Amino acid sequence: xxxxxxxxxxxxxxxxxxxxxxxxxxxxxxxxxxxxxxxxxxxxxxxxxxxxxxxxxxxxxxxxxxxxxxxxxxxxxxxxxxxxxxxxxxxxxxxxxxxxxxxxxxxxxxxxxxxxxxxxxxxxxxxxxxxxxxxxxxxxxxxxxxxxxxxxxxxxxxxxxxxxxxxxxxxxxxxxxxxxxxxxxxxxx
Amino acid sequence: xxxxxxxxxxxxxxxxxxxxxxxxxxxxxxxxxxxxxxxxxxxxxxxxxxxxxxxxxxxxxxxxxxxxxxxxxxxxxxxxxxxxxxxxxxxxxxxxxxxxx
Numbered sequence: 001x002x003x004x005x006x007x008x009x010x011x012x013x014x015x016x017x018x019x020x021x022x023x024x025x026x027x028x029x030x031x032x033x034x035x036x037x038x039x040x041x042x043x044x045x046x047x048x049x050x051x052x053x054x055x056x057x058x059x060x061x062x063x064x065x066x067x068x069x070x071x072x073x074x075x076x077x078x079x080x081x082x083x084x085x086x087x088x089x090x091x092x093x094x095x096x097x098x099x100x101x102x103x104x105x106x107x108x109x110x111x112x113x114x115x116x117x118x119x120x121x122x123x124x125x126x127x128x129x130x131x132x133x134x135x136x137x138x139x140x141x142x143x144x145x146x147x148x149x150x151x152x153x154x155x156x157x158x159x160x161x162x163x164x165x166x167x168x169x170x171x172x173x174x175x176x177x178x179x180x181x182x183x184x185x186x187x188x189x
Numbered sequence: 190x191x192x193x194x195x196x197x198x199x200x201x202x203x204x205x206x207x208x209x210x211x212x213x214x215x216x217x218x219x220x221x222x223x224x225x226x227x228x229x230x231x232x233x234x235x236x237x238x239x240x241x242x243x244x245x246x247x248x249x250x251x252x253x254x255x256x257x258x259x260x261x262x263x264x265x266x267x268x269x270x271x272x273x274x275x276x277x278x279x280x281x282x283x284x285x286x287x288x289x290x
Binding site: 015018019022023026027030031034035038040043044047048051052055056117118121122140141168171172175176 | 192193196197199200203204206207208210211212213216217219220221223224225227
């Protein structure tokens with residue numbers, strides 16, 4: 001059953017088909033969420049939220065683009081709202097967060113060092129400019145074709161290519177600069 | 190260069206690890222339950238709004254009727270408006286005299 005048929009059926013009130021739609025897209029939505037939030041609980045909450053929004057706004061989907069493009073756009077907007085809200089709520093914890101990272105770097109035992117590595121990579125991805133981060137996550141996590149990423153981000157394919165290349169470059173730079181990161185990765189070897 | 194390759198490998202490993210995470214299997218049923226609850230609330234709200242609209246229309250209709258026809262006035266009131274006032278001859282003369290003066 002193609003997406004448009006599923007949507008027609010859902011709009012007629014068929015709950016089973018809504019479940020089918022959720023099952024089809026829950027993992028991609030969850031993957032994008034975890035790629036941008038790096039937290040399982042938050043990603044699940046966002047995924048649930050996105051499908052509720054789909055339920056509410058499905059009749060407003062104009063079918064000019066693929067359903068998945070509309071869904072990814074909805075997902076990204078929901079995640080960006082969550083990030084904005086989080087930033088507002090936890091502005092004061094930024095400093096303590098930096099302090100925690102610093103303390104982790106000091107105690108770099110195998111398991112802790114691995115955890116720290118993941119944190120550093122996550123923070124490096126979070127630190128990318130918004131468009132680079134979105135292009136990186138959609139390309140690397142979802143492995144979407146450039147054409148679809150361009151449609152989701154409302155930009156050209158060339159711009160997406162550049163954004164991903166710059167994101168990778170920035171990530172390398174940030175990770176090389178991260179204090180103790182090199183040391184931790186060498187100790188892992 | 191080796192460092193760069195190593196960093197790329199670490200990024201790939203990080204991405205791969207996160208990519209392998211999958212949502213809780215109960216997520217779909219949770220969404221369906223929330224959607225059903227929302228649908229129920231929406232339906233209840235719609236009924237409540239329908240009632241508000243009916244009551245408002247009724248009140249508005251009465252108000253418009255009052256304004257347009259004055260039909261609410263008791264019969265006595267209407268009669269009072271149309272009643273011819275009878276005056277005595279004296280009163281009439283006095284009125285006439287007063288006018289002439």
